Amino acid sequence: MGKTLAEKIWEDHLVTSKAGEPDLLYIDLHLIHEVTSPQAFDGLRLANRKVRRPDQTIATEDHNVPTVDINMPIADPVSKLQVDTLRKNCQEFGIRLHSLGDIDQGIVHVVGPQLGLTQPGATIVCGDSHTSTHGAFGALAFGIGTSEVEHVLATQTLPLARPKTMAINVTGELKPGVTSKDIILAIIAKIGTGGGQGYILEYRGEAIKKLSMEARMTICNMSIEAGARAGLIAADEVTFGYLKSRPHAPQGADWDAAISYWKSLVTDADAKFDQEVTIDASSLEPFVTWGTNPGQGLPLNSNVPNPNDFANEEEKIAAQRALDYMGLTAGTPLKSIKIDTVFLGSCTNGRIEDLRSAAEILNGKKIAPSLRMLVVPGSVKVRQQAITEGLDKIFLNAGAEWREAGCSMCLGMNPDQLSVGERSASTSNRNFEGRQGKGGRTHLVSPLVAAATALKGTLSAPSDL
């Protein structure tokens, strides 16, 4: 019987495999940031161990760096301590680090692909659950805990049980104004936030084939929001085109060898998935979340649901709780919901295409006077590219704030936070209670919806303008 893409990558990385023991998997690339690495480095120090492969490890400062006044010392002492510790650790263990102010600094999941380090068929880990982003290149990429970070630093391997596989077939063609963010929000609403648990998801089908690399990253990024540790998309010409000529992409004969290997990394026609789900892209509308988990989403044209309409008791309770927290009343049209803050950024939608598509809508117009809009590029390179294209001017002229690169309001670890009761339309990935600041209310949206909402002041699609 044939093999799935996930199985092929898994098997190509087996160091040992024995019954009664977890498989020992080799890790090609280890990404590091300031929040989840300090104890791992300290563990190495205590045990007198080294980093086995500094040449397969890279660090960047992203989670709690400020997005204004970056040449000033970091004001928050805890953030400063974590950033300083990362710098010290990278120095001591010989790890490449991109610090605040460096041209390659940015969100770890934006930086890896941009440098060409994220490659098809690689195993990639990071102490961050959105490592699934890198799966868009046909890489097996997943988030790990701090003890595992230490394990990978010391051994470049991880003992793991093999997950099951799930195919997500996305058929048909997207309508204009509908994006890959809407695809993934619709998938999560369909299979639920636990639907992918224990699985590696493989997104396939014509709608996926037609997406750009950046749009594919948005989908894989949110695999974790469906409960899956990893999601992937087979590499194809789009992937190769994106990679070619990136700084760390293979060159010359190595490139040819790589391509011929990468082309073999597709699910065989007779392979069997443990589960399959199909979704029709042509039926999708712009999506928005109304609740406090990413599975609580609906097409923008709908009304806030009534908890009593949920058949399942648990969902009913969750919906009621979400409405209370979000300050929403059942039956309210989603499009009438007033927004205080629009956040364009994060590892989900903080890449150049995301900024371009939002800028196109904002071009020559002004955002609603009642709201603020934060534009936070995913990396310094994205920021510079945007400036080259004049997008910064469009955002600034529209009345938005144009910030430095980082995670920013995606998780509010730095000062970019919502206040109690403040409502955001956010292109990030998590709408949990308090995620963007204590008491803050988050609606997850695509960059197009974010931009249209910024202009109208209420949740809107570009077609409403």
Place this chain on the structure above:
Amino acid sequence: MEKFNSHTGTAVPLRRSNVDTDQIIPAVYLKRVTKSGFEDGLFAAWRNDPEFVLNQKQYTGATILVAGSDFGTGSSREHAVWALQNYGFKVVLSSRFADIFRGNSLKQGLLTVILPQIEIEKIWEQIEKEPTTKITVDLNQQKVSYQSGAANNEISFEIDSYTKWRLLEGLDDIGLTLQKESQISNFEGKRPVFKPKTLPIKS
């Protein structure tokens, strides 16, 4: 992780049951960026009290904690184990431990030994009467022993053979993987050259 064969030291009686990990180390102490230095936070809420047993002179330098039942319940924070180890404890004796805490402790090389409550009470009496009493915890023999007056007390305990082997050999998860070092090197030897490399820096 250090090999654990047998340990002899003095002991502290902690006559409390249901000591949860928030009491072992409160959340405000979790902001550190190290695995060391957590000794200050150990039992922080109680340490201000001069009467608290850890503050009593006669127990200075003790390496064995003799705790009440259900020790280590609550949050799964690994910091609780680090705090006990940082303070200098090598062994905790109790009649019952919370699962996650016990799992964490045995992974990090802090030996948690389950003894019947009646034996715990006897040890409490002995070390309260004579704080200099030396207690030996022999993992290999699976025995706890100490003198009380002329009597030599010996109590056996249970431990699963896999954990015992790991502790005797001093193998944490990383140590176990490093036993396969030659296989890892072999694997690395066969990796294609086009695989991503972060160094030298290209930008």
